[in-house]
Every structure is written in C-alpha cells, then in structure tokens.
Amino acid sequence: MDIYEKLAILSEAAKYDASCSSSGSGRSSSEGQIGAALPSGCCHSFTADGRCVSLLKVLMSNACVYDCKYCISRRSNDFPRATFTPRELAELTIEFYRRNYIEGLFLSSAVVGTPDWTMERMIEALRILREEYGFAGYIHAKAIPGADPVLTQRLGLLADRVSVNIELPSEKSLLSLAPDKTKHNILEPMGLIKNGILENREDITKFRHTPKFVPAGQSTQMIVGASPETDYHILHLTESLYKKYGLKRVYYSAYVPLQEDALLPSLDTRPPLLREHRLYQADWLLRFYGFEASEIIDPKKPMLHPEVDPKCSWAVSHLDDFPVEVNTADYEMLLRVPGIGVTGAKRIVRARRNQKLDFDMLKRLGIVLKRAKFFITCGGKTLQKIPETPEMMIYSLLAPNRMGGFTDYGMEQLSLFEPVLTGEDVIGCLTGEF
Amino acid sequence: MSDRGILIFAYDGSFDGFLSGVFDSFAMKILPADFVVFDDMEPSLLKIHYVETNFEHAKRVQKGIAGKLGEGVLNMVEKAFLFDGEGKENAILRFIWKAFKEGRSTGGKIGDEEVNRVFKMCTAVNYEAERFRQFTRFSDSKGALVAVIHPKHFVLPLIRHFFCARIKNEHFLIFDAEHGAALIHTPQKTAIVPVENLELPDCGDDSFYSDLWKSYYRHIAIGDRYNPVCRRTHMPKRFWQYLPEVQEELEPGYVPKLTFGTSAQIADSLRSEIKSLLEK
Numbered sequence: 001m002d003i004y005e006k007l008a009i010l011s012e013a014a015k016y017d018a019s020c021s022s023s024g025s026g027r028s029s030s031e032g033q034i035g036a037a038l039p040s041g042c043c044h045s046f047t048a049d050g051r052c053v054s055l056l057k058v059l060m061s062n063a064c065v066y067d068c069k070y071c072i073s074r075r076s077n078d079f080p081r082a083t084f085t086p087r088e089l090a091e092l093t094i095e096f097y098r099r100n101y102i103e104g105l106f107l108s109s110a111v112v113g114t115p116d117w118t119m120e121r122m123i124e125a126l127r128i129l130r131e132e133y134g135f136a137g138y139i140h141a142k143a144i145p146g147a148d149p150v151l152t153q154r155l156g157l158l159a160d161r162v163s164v165n166i167e168l169p170s171e172k173s174l175l176s177l178a179p180d181k182t183k184h185n186i187l188e189p190m191g192l193i194k195n196g197i198l199e200n201r202e203d204i205t206k207f208r209h210t211p212k213f214v215p216a217g218q219s220t221q222m223i224v225g226a227s228p229e230t231d232y233h234i235l236h237l238t239e240s241l242y243k244k245y246g247l248k249r250v251y252y253s254a255y256v257p258l259q260e261d262a263l264l265p266s267l268d269t270r271p272p273l274l275r276e277h278r279l280y281q282a283d284w285l286l287r288f289y290g291f292e293a294s295e296i297i298d299p300k301k302p303m304l305h306p307e308v309d310p311k312c313s314w315a316v317s318h319l320d321d322f323p324v325e326v327n328t329a330d331y332e333m334l335l336r337v338p339g340i341g342v343t344g345a346k347r348i349v350r351a352r353r354n355q356k357l358d359f360d361m362l363k364r365l366g367i368v369l370k371r372a373k374f375f376i377t378c379g380g381k382t383l384q385k386i387p388e389t390p391e392m393m394i395y396s397l398l399a400p401n402r403m404g405g406f407t408d409y410g411m412e413q414l415s416l417f418e419p420v421l422t423g424e425d426v427i428g429c430l431t432g433e434f
Numbered sequence: 435m436s437d438r439g440i441l442i443f444a445y446d447g448s449f450d451g452f453l454s455g456v457f458d459s460f461a462m463k464i465l466p467a468d469f470v471v472f473d474d475m476e477p478s479l480l481k482i483h484y485v486e487t488n489f490e491h492a493k494r495v496q497k498g499i500a501g502k503l504g505e506g507v508l509n510m511v512e513k514a515f516l517f518d519g520e521g522k523e524n525a526i527l528r529f530i531w532k533a534f535k536e537g538r539s540t541g542g543k544i545g546d547e548e549v550n551r552v553f554k555m556c557t558a559v560n561y562e563a564e565r566f567r568q569f570t571r572f573s574d575s576k577g578a579l580v581a582v583i584h585p586k587h588f589v590l591p592l593i594r595h596f597f598c599a600r601i602k603n604e605h606f607l608i609f610d611a612e613h614g615a616a617l618i619h620t621p622q623k624t625a626i627v628p629v630e631n632l633e634l635p636d637c638g639d640d641s642f643y644s645d646l647w648k649s650y651y652r653h654i655a656i657g658d659r660y661n662p663v664c665r666r667t668h669m670p671k672r673f674w675q676y677l678p679e680v681q682e683e684l685e686p687g688y689v690p691k692l693t694f695g696t697s698a699q700i701a702d703s704l705r706s707e708i709k710s711l712l713e714k
C-alpha cells in the first residue's frame with residue numbers, strides 16, 4: 001500500500017477527533033533543527049466544515065482489536081485498514097511542515113495488538129521526529145489507555161500535549177458502548193500525566209536541564225449525543241476535570257451516527273451541533289470568564305437553553321446586577337456583560353484609563369452593542385430603555401429575528417424555526433476552535 | 435501653526451523619509467494638508483515641500499518618540515507605517531503631534547478619533563500579517579522553498595521572524611508581488627530586499643506532497659457538517675489562490691501560476707538568484 005492510500009485511510013479515521021489546537025507550548029527553534037511552536041498556535045487551513053486545520057491529524061493505525069460501538073475503526077466494522085511505519089509518518093510531517101501546511105503532528109491510534117505495542121510505535125515516530133530531524137514544532141499525542149505507565153511517561157517527554165479521551169460522559173455509557181475500556185483505564189494515565197507535569201515543574205526550577213514533560217498540558221474529548229447524559233452532568237464533569245486533573249481543554253464532539261446499533265441513536269439522527277455549540281460556549285465561560293458550572297446550569301433545568309446562549313441566560317436571571325457602568329465596572333464584571341468578550345473588555349479597560357468613555361467611543365473600540373446595550377450604562381446614560389423583567393429581556397434580545405431580521409445574533413436563532421443551512425453555518429463557525 | 439493646511443509634504447516612500455518629514459513638520463511647526471509619496475502625487479495648486487530623506491533626522495525622531503512617548507507609541511508608528519492605503523502618513527503624523535502634546539498616555543486613547551485611526555491601521559496590518567503566517571505556502575524546488583504572496587499591507591517585516599524561526603536551516607524566498615519586495619533567507623543570512631520583477635523559472639511542480647496534502651484535506655472534512663460560510667469566514671476567498679487544497683474549488687482545473695521545477699538546473703538558478711539578491 002503506498003503512502004497516498006495510507007494517508008487517505010488514516011486521516012479519514014482520525015477526523016472525528018475535535019481537537020486540532022496547536023497552542024499552549026512555546027518551543028524556540030534553537031531547541032532543534034526545524035520548527036518552533038508558538039504559544040498562541042496557528043491555523044493553516046479550514047476544512048469544508050469550517051474547522052481549523054493546524055496539525056497533521058492521523059492515526060498511526062486503524063487496525064483495532066477493540067470494538068467500541070460508536071467508532072468507525074472498531075474491530076467488527078468493514079473498513080479498509082492501514083498502518084504507517086514510524087519513519088513514513090515522521091517524513092510526511094516534516095515535508096508538510098516545511099511547506100507551511102501545518103504546525104505539527106497530532107498522533108492518535110487504534111489499539112493494534114496490545115496497548116503497549118501501539119504506544120511503542122507511536123513513541124518511535126515521535127523519537128525520529130524529535131531526535132533525528134530535530135523537530136521543535138508542535139506534537140499532540142494520544143496516550144493509549146491500558147499501556148504501561150513507563151510508556152506514557154516516555155510519550156510525555158516527546159510530546160507538547162498529551163490527551164486521554166474520556167469518550168463518554170459516564171461510566172455506565174462507557175460500559176455499554178465501549179466494553180473494552182474502563183473508567184479506571186482512562187483516569188489512570190490522566191492522573192499520571194497530571195502528576196508528571198507537577199513534578200516536572202518543580203524539577204525545572206531545581207535543575208536547569210530537565211527535559212520538558214507535556215509542556216502544553218493535557219486535554220480530553222467526549223462524545224455528546226451518543227448516550228443519555230444531560231448538559232448538567234457534562235458541565236460538572238468538565239469542571240471537575242479542569243479542577244482535579246488540571247486539564248487545559250475539554251473538547252466535545254457532536255455524535256455523527258455511523259452505524260446501526262440498538263444502543264445508539266438511529267442513523268438518520270442529525271449530529272447535535274447546536275447542543276455542542278452551547279456546551280463550548282458554557283465551557284468558554286468556565287475557562288475564561290470566571291464562571292462556576294453551578295452558575296451556568298441548574299439541576300432543575302439540566303439542558304442549556306437552545307435559544308439563548310449561556311452568558312445571556314445567566315445575565316437574564318441576574319438582572320439585579322445590571323446595568324453596569326462601563327467606566328467603572330471591574331474587568332470581571334465587564335466580562336459578564338452579554339456581547340462583551342475578552343478582547344472588548346480589555347480594550348475598554350485600556351481606553352478608559354485615559355479618558356471617559358461614551359457610546360461613540362465604545363463603537364470605535366469595536367464593541368457590538370446589539371446585546372450589550374441592554375446591560376450597560378456609559379457615563380450614567382443608557383442607549384435604550386432597559387427591559388425590566390426577564391421575559392421582556394429575552395423578548396428584546398430575540399426580537400429582531402422574530403420579526404425576520406438578520407442580526408448578527410439573530411442568524412443563529414433562525415435555525416430553530418426552520419431547519420435551513422444558514423443557521424448551522426453560523427453555529428459550526430463557533431464550535432470548531434475558538 | 436498659522437500655515438496649517440496650505441502645504442503638501444512629498445517624500446520618497448521609505449520609513450526614514452517619512453520620519454524626516456515628521457522632523458520637518460516639527461521644525462517648521464506645520465501640519466501639512468497632505469503627506470504623499472512623490473510617485474503617487476497628483477498635480478496640485480498647493481505648495482509642495484519636498485522632504486529630503488535625512489537619516490540623522492530620522493534617528494532623532496525615532497529616539498525622541500521612544501524616549502519621550504515610550505516604545506509603545508513608537509511600535510504603533512512603525513506598525514501603522516506598514517499599512518498600505520491613502521492618508522496613512524498624515525494620520526500617523528497627526529497622531530505623533532497629538533502624542534507630543536498630550537504625552538505617553540496617547541497610545542491608550544483608542545476611543546479618540548485621531549488615535550483610533552492609527553490603532554485601526556495597526557489592527558489591519560496585524561490581521562494581514564497573521565493571515566500570511568497562516569496561508570503562505572511554499573513549493574519545494576530541489577531543496578529551496580519559494581512562495582509568492584499579494585498582501586494588502588507590507589507584512590514581510592512582521593512575518594519574517596515566524597518563518598525564520600521555523601525553517602532556519604532552509605533556503606527560502608517569499609516574494610511580495612504587491613509591494614515589489616522579497617524576504618530571502620539562507621542559513622547564514624536573512625534580508626528583505628526590493629525586487630522589481632522576480633523572474634522565476636516557471637515549470638515543473640512540487641506535486642508529490644501537494645497532492646498528498648490535497649488528499650488529506652479532502653479526507654478530514656466531515657460531510658455531515660459541511661459549512662461553506664464558516665470556512666470562508668476563517669479563510670476568505672482572496673487567500674485561496676495560495677492554497678493547494680482549495681485552488682481547484684476556486685476554478686476547476688486551476689493550475690497554480692507559479693510552479694517550480696524539480697530539475698537540478700532550476701534549483702541552481704534559483705539558488706544563485708537568491709544569492710545574488712542577498713549580495714546586492
């Protein structure tokens with residue numbers, strides 16, 4: 001089988017993994033012969049579905065001995081199989097990298113033979129890249145659950161980021177849909193990596209030449225919509241992963257039905273993209289906006305609001321805290337204003353240090369007032385009468401598109417009333433990578 | 435500033451020339467009505483002051499800005515100068531005047547109209563530079579890497595570090611066809627040089643890896659999530675001409691305009707081209 005065919009099969013098999021980020025690691029080129037990693041990452045292309053292409057994302061092999069029901073590489077599926085040699089893969093990575101197609105490699109694998117054998121092959125590919133080519137670009141590698149801890153350790157010394165996929169949000173679902181995997185198998189390497197990172201941080205301060213261990217941290221992914229867990233359950237799980245395991249990112253992947261199985265949603269189920277989108281928005285609030293999961297979601301209403309994004313939802317149920325005065329509100333509070341993001345809040349803080357802001361200035365700073373205007377004052381003035389009750393507020397926020405208008409915000413809502421492509425276009429934009 | 439508005443400044447288009455103009459403006463205590471490059475000048479009834487590029491004046495202005503107003507303001511001035519659009523010189527000059535009047539904090543007053551113009555120019559330049567870090571693609575010609583770009587603004591100085599850090603041991607060349615300049619790099623030396631017409635050998639191809647890349651691109655798309663609007667938002671169509679993975683969608687049967695041979699001869703001619711450009 002030639003490399004062309006292998007690449008086709010092994011990228012096809014890897015595409016359902018949502019993560020493609022190349023951020024979080026700074027490696028200077030002086031560390032190697034070729035390549036450097038930027039802390040902010042870089043997307044070199046976007047797929048036809050609008051997701052960022054930053055890394056060469058492939059499986060080492062798709063010849064799996066396991067039989068996870070939701071996966072196209074499972075043992076019982078009739079699908080062509082291929083396996084890269086470590087050297088082939090390393091060379092391909094370098095050639096793509098030189099041409100500025102990619103930032104690096106995202107290497108995952110099906111379980112070929114045993115977890116150990118699989119990991120050894122992956123490690124060999126990374127070793128060739130790092131040692132023989134002197135590659136200092138970004139590498140994200142999947143740790144294979146069930147492999148010897150020594151191998152996970154070695155993988156961590158070669159990669160910038162390591163991830164272990166949670167796959168399904170509960171042990172029960174794992175048991176029924178991924179019978180070869182166990183919660184323990186997944187959490188064990190996660191804990192190992194977490195401790196490895198902590199120890200490494202200490203060592204680095206003590207000894208100058210300590211090699212870096214997983215400098216970009218670890219991440220995970222779970223499939224949404226293949227099993228019955230609620231958003232409430234998922235967001236609390238996410239929060240504990242951030243807190244307990246110090247994860248850098250949790251990815252959500254809307255389940256795309258690929259096979260018929262009584263335990264899975266039927267084949268004509270559409271991937272729950274809107275739900276995935278809301279989860280990413282909520283996740284964003286956890287990571288960058290200082291929210292707690294319990295503020296975002298209520299056990300009595302365990303699913304995120306489909307029509308209103310989680311930040312608006314929160315604001316609408318806390319109308320007493322608004323309006324806030326942009327000239328004096330602290331940064332954390334500005335971040336909680338619907339329509340003001342991290343960039344906007346930072347610009348406001350920078351600009352108001354030197355002068356008092358009015359609404360014209362806000363516009364010049366690029367603040368979109370469509371939603372924000374209901375929640376702020378500027379020098380004591382409001383731009384519009386502020387709705388007094390939560391119901392009226394929701395009505396005002398959604399009003400333009402109820403009347404058929406296309407607002408930047410309203411576009412997204414359209415899809416709820418008519419299943420047209422445009423709604424999803426907008427949704428998809430936000431789900432891939434922020 | 436009684437003469438304000440009656441004069442046009444004309445300069446040679448270089449950054450030093452511009453700074454010399456800033457020097458003159460302060461020396462003459464005049465804000466000109468317009469500040470343009472000689473070559474782009476339209477006939478006008480207004481009086482013209484021809485700025486003479488004076489490196490010493492330029493240095494003094496640079497030092498003055500850095501010392502009195504801080505590196506932040508100097509960075510804004512330098513970056514905004516890479517902007518390619520009418521009125522940029524005048525906008526920057528006014529910003530500098532304002533900054534000298536109001537002090538260090540001026541750079542932060544981005545809600546203010548005069549400051550905001552320069553701030554927006556910087557943002558546009560940053561945006562363009564980031565796009566060309568993402569979407570510049572090299573072709574390999576027997577070991578030397580070549581790319582041609584047409585950026586709106588003069589981004590070579592801003593993308594230089596990115597590429598030199600990544601592929602420091604390669605010979606590479608990025609030709610900015612829009613601004614007639616090239617970033618040229620060998621393991622020993624890097625330079626940005628003016629290039630009028632770069633005659634590159636136009637034959638052969640680098641299709642082994644670009645075909646693999648195209649195939650990869652096709653296979654990672656998830657059909658159920660097809661979303662052309664989103665793709666265009668992140669990767670506007672004007673960049674597609676550089677990207678092997680979407681060139682065919684741009685025009686079926688699209689053949690990239692500049693491809694490079696794989697024969698040793700072509701590679702040699704390219705290498706000597708790079709070498710001679712560097713020696714100039």
Ligand code: SF4
Binds near residue numbers: 075109
């Ligand atoms: S272990 Fe399960 S999820 Fe992973 S490739 Fe094999 S079947 Fe698929």
